[in-house]
Amino acid sequence: MKIIFAINAGSSSLKISVYLAEDRNATPRQIANAQISGLTSQSTKLTYIRGNESIYKNHQVRAGSQDDAFDIILNSLVGDENLDEIGSKSDIAITCHRIVHGGKYESAQIITKDTYYHIQTLSDLAPLHNGAALGIVETCIRKLPDTTNIACFDTQFHMSLPPHVYTYPINQERAQKNGLRKYGFHGLSYSFITRSVAKFLQKDVSKLNIIALHLGSGASACAIKGGKSWDTSMGLTPLSGLPGATRSGSVDPSLVFHYASDVGKLSPTSTAKLHISKAEEILNKESGLSALAGTTDFAVIAGADRAEHPQSALAFDLFVDRVSAFIGSYYVSLEGRVDALVFAGGIGEKSSRFRSAVVSSTACLGFGISDSANDSISTEGSVVQDISSEDTRSKVLVCQTDEQIEMACMCASKNELWD
Ligand SMILES: Nc1ncnc2c1ncn2[C@@H]1O[C@H](COP(=O)(O)OP(=O)(O)O)[C@@H](O)[C@H]1O
Numbered sequence: 273m274k275i276i277f278a279i280n281a282g283s284s285s286l287k288i289s290v291y292l293a294e295d296r297n298a299t300p301r302q303i304a305n306a307q308i309s310g311l312t313s314q315s316t317k318l319t320y321i322r323g324n325e326s327i328y329k330n331h332q333v334r335a336g337s338q339d340d341a342f343d344i345i346l347n348s349l350v351g352d353e354n355l356d357e358i359g360s361k362s363d364i365a366i367t368c369h370r371i372v373h374g375g376k377y378e379s380a381q382i383i384t385k386d387t388y389y390h391i392q393t394l395s396d397l398a399p400l401h402n403g404a405a406l407g408i409v410e411t412c413i414r415k416l417p418d419t420t421n422i423a424c425f426d427t428q429f430h431m432s433l434p435p436h437v438y439t440y441p442i443n444q445e446r447a448q449k450n451g452l453r454k455y456g457f458h459g460l461s462y463s464f465i466t467r468s469v470a471k472f473l474q475k476d477v478s479k480l481n482i483i484a485l486h487l488g489s490g491a492s493a494c495a496i497k498g499g500k501s502w503d504t505s506m507g508l509t510p511l512s513g514l515p516g517a518t519r520s521g522s523v524d525p526s527l528v529f530h531y532a533s534d535v536g537k538l539s540p541t542s543t544a545k546l547h548i549s550k551a552e553e554i555l556n557k558e559s560g561l562s563a564l565a566g567t568t569d570f571a572v573i574a575g576a577d578r579a580e581h582p583q584s585a586l587a588f589d590l591f592v593d594r595v596s597a598f599i600g601s602y603y604v605s606l607e608g609r610v611d612a613l614v615f616a617g618g619i620g621e622k623s624s625r626f627r628s629a630v631v632s633s634t635a636c637l638g639f640g641i642s643d644s645a646n647d648s649i650s651t652e653g654s655v656v657q658d659i660s661s662e663d664t665r666s667k668v669l670v671c672q673t674d675e676q677i678e679m680a681c682m683c684a685s686k687n688e689l690w691d
Pocket residue numbers: 282283284285286487488489490517568569570571572574617618619622623
């Protein structure tokens with residue numbers, strides 16, 4: 273029996289789930305889940321569930337960074353006298369970390385000095401993520417000396433992208449030398465979505481074709497063909513593709529040169545560990561929905577009165593337009609053989625208004641939803657919920673994605689951790 277900590281440092285949230293793993297063949301059982309959300313907004317909130325009991329729901333806390341959030345959650349979990357399975361920090365046998373950029377790693381890696389330094393060299397390619405996640409890895413090495421740290425990569429699921437999709441039309445010698453290609457992210461989520469939707473539709477994973485949308489603070493789309501990633505909207509870094517809470521998504525690459533005279537300089541928040549230019553800072557942290565609507569909270573954007581808040585209406589319409597364009601593109605690249613369109617991530621799971629707008633703008637592809645099913649999605653309900661209308665050509669589903677259980681399963685099945 274082992275206790276597994278699964279840590280998911282997103283760009284606006286920190287989510288930690290705790291599992292008990294009986295042996296390498298059993299699915300780890302969740303015993304607690306804690307998350308701090310709103311790290312890019314003024315109000316950070318803690319939600320903590322032990323077993324089936326809600327201990328805190330949207331409880332205001334002060335956390336300015338992923339590091340602060342980690343300290344709060346670790347203290348809540350280890351300090352909880354009623355969480356019987358954890359007597360002390362040394363009970364935590366395995367800690368898995370979601371590392372957004374894993375370069376060419378094809379499987380989860382036990383974190384040694386070498387893997388740590390390699391992941392650090394990739395930090396410039398995931399400026400909102402790798403550095404923050406490595407900060408938490410360092411804290412775990414210091415505060416949980418008995419745990420084995422494992423890196424689980426967002427990029428792994430996309431290793432199946434075909435060459436004509438992952439190649440950029442640039443000098444190929446330079447591309448290969450510098451690893452300049454489409455990597456794709458949110459892979460732990462897409463891997464979970466693929467397994468869960470195949471089970472829901474009672475289809476063999478290897479025969480499943482879906483268009484999946486992971487729409488959170490970072491947003492991406494993925495065409496999944498025969499259960500494998502076939503195309504995805506993020507690229508070398510998580511900046512390209514769809515706009516995010518603070519990210520521009522794809523823009524004309526020349527825009528950077530027209531923005532301001534000093535965009536090529538290092539930004540003031542650049543450090544010895546992370547070299548981020550002013551241009552990268554603007555496009556990653558000062559753009560996206562927040563630049564248009566003045567908030568990163570999509571519930572506020574979707575709920576705003578269109579006449580009174582035209583900026584929110586613009587942000588909403590622009591996001592619908594960009595998401596719909598990827599659905600159209602992926603529908604074609606899957607040759608119209610699409611079992612389901614799947615919504616996931618904070619926005620995909622919680623905004624019925626957004627799902628409705630996207631499905632109506634892609635109705636020409638045969639997608640249709642039932643308004644009553646769409647309005648009654650419950651985040652406490654089943655993992656996959658069906659919102660399709662009777663006459664839809666492909667199913668339209670909502671999946672409560674879970675990157676933490678994906679990591680816990682990946683790690684629990686590693687033989688070397690049980691020997
Ligand atoms: N009730 C809601 N309606 C619409 N959007 C929501 C709601 N609650 C949260 N969100 C959006 O979900 C996003 C967070 O999604 P999540 O996938 O948890 O983020 P992260 O990218 O940090 O992992 C926030 O940017 C917020 O705008």
